[in-house]
Amino acid sequence: MSEIRTLIVDDSSVMRKIVERALRQAGLDLAAVHEAGSGSEGLELLKAESVDLILSDINMPAMDGLEFLRQIRAQNLAPGVPVVMITTESSEEHVRQAIQAGAQGYIRKPFTAEQVKERVLPLVHAA
Secondary structure (H helix, E strand, O other): OOEEEEEEEOOOHHHHHHHHHHHHHOOOEEEEEEEEOOHHHHHHHHHHOOOOEEEEEOOOOOOOHHHHHHHHHHOOOOOOOOEEEEEOOOOHHHHHHHHHHOOOEEEEOOOOHHHHHHHHHHHHHHO
8 A cells, every 4th residue: 555545533733743743754655634633523524535544542522532433333434444542541441442442553642653653554554
């Protein structure tokens, strides 16, 4: 896969830019980067746009990342698209819930481009 269409969901616009920069530093050729400030915004975007990769924060107001992930699966949006959760949680419980809900991986904040590369590249190259 050469050019990757990505959706980054985070309630912080600064964090969305940091994630995008880390993806580029990890060597991903991003054809399009869609941003959503909430899980519900992310769901609406997925109804209109097709993407190859989704990165979502877990802790967001209104609809958190876990509910966003459950809704993606329940509504059959983005079937087969890898979802990577981004979390500040040191709690293994959140990570376990994310994996059970269908996430293919997770990244803990703060992260480096190298960590993003290790977690994300295998997912997009397997697609």
